[in-house]
Amino acid sequence: MANFLSNIFSSFSSEKAESVLGIDIGSSSIKIVQLKKKGGKAVLETYGEIALGPYAGTDLGRAAILPADKIAEALKDVLKESNTTTVNCGISIPIGSSFVSFIRLPTSDERSLPDMVPLEARKYIPVPISEVTLDWWAVPKDESTVSEFRNGEKTPEAVGTEVLLVVITNDAIRKNQDIQKLSAINATFSEVEIFSTMRAVLEPAIAPVMIMDFGAGSTKVFIVERGILRASHVVNRGGQDITLAIAASLSVSFVEAEKTKRAQGLAATGTGPGIAQVSSVSIDYIFAEAGRFVLDYYRKSDKKISRVILTGGGALLKGLPEKAQAAFGAPVEVADPFGKVAYPAFLANVLKTAGPEFTAAIGLAIRKLQES
DSSP states (O other): OOOOOOOOSOOOOOOOOOEEEEEEEOSSEEEEEEEEEETTEEEEEEEEEEESGGGGTSOTTOOOOOOHHHHHHHHHHHHHHTTOOOOEEEEEEOGGGEEEEEEEESOSOGGGHHHHHHHHHTTTOSSOGGGEEEEEEEOOOOTTTOOSEETTEEOGGGSSEEEEEEEEEHHHHHHHHHHHHHHTOEEEEEEEHHHHHHHHHOOSOSSOEEEEEEOSSOEEEEEEETTEEEEEEEESOOHHHHHHHHHHHHTOOHHHHHHHHHHHTTOSOSSSTTHHHHHHHHHHHHHHHHHHHHHHHHHHHOOOOOEEEEESGGGGSTTHHHHHHHHHOSOEEEOOGGGGSBOOGGGHHHHHHHGGGGHHHHHHHHHHHHHO
16 A cells, blocks of 8 residues: 555654655646744745746646656756755645545454455446555544434444545556656655645634635646545646637737736736636636535535635636635635745745645645654
8 A cells, every 4th residue: 555645734743954845746837845844833945836838848837748757857957946955855646647536345443444445446446456556544433413323223324434545547656756766856755636735725624625726737626524535526627728718819829818817817807808708718617517516515415615725826816716706605715825834024925926836835845844
């Protein structure tokens, strides 16, 4: 069993002054964050981002599928430009290379789970078991909200053990290993980006929270309750789709369309004709998909989401929080992952703006600090 899961809430018991890196390899860029322990806190030492488009011969901001050697080249460049001083790190695995699900096993004896999980997992994995690596975690029972008895009999939900199953393709693991070797970094763990994001944006809470991670090529949507991932969904549309739509509407380049998107967002005014309407097409689609996801969760759990957290590069689109609040009828906030680390006061405004893009990288670095 691999180690893809770890506690999402930060706790630093050691005062050992060791610098660590969080490396998030996204579809359109690589983000890195270097942290250090000091005074029981995580302290920001440096951070950086580099676009992958140019390494694929395309535009800045475009999603790019690159081989390991090209990603390693970009990674070495951003590490150099950011003046990092360590190679010890944790590295992300994209959600597209993983499968996350819940399975229920007919036993309450957790000692039997190592033998039962791989056998039961075969029923859920759409590829041969030899092509993937498994990790899993037994979910604690939520006794405060779920009664184990109904009319004197145990409910089906209370029987056995619920297990969070994480499956990673071996191809993704091998690619990460190749990147590590070619870039001369020392990654002691790989983690699916969802869990890194959770660690960076959440505080302990009981009520369900929905996190929407707006990437370039897709939007990841997941619901977390009591610090536990309860449901996840990927919408195959992201910030890149908005930019392409604006480019087609205005007959301009991708780069010019990206500038227009950042300047105007979903605002109703602006120099471009109908930019808000063009941008809203993709956003409306994403919110409609997320709305069905939330409704399905409510039907299964009888629980409503208490708030929505927006993260990822697309979370900074002007007007997005207001549109999200109207769509989901819950309080909406933009993630501030740098709020979990200490940094010089003069960087406050810069990091507040940059924060949503570095969420996974910060979550990875925090886990690495926990393990130091």
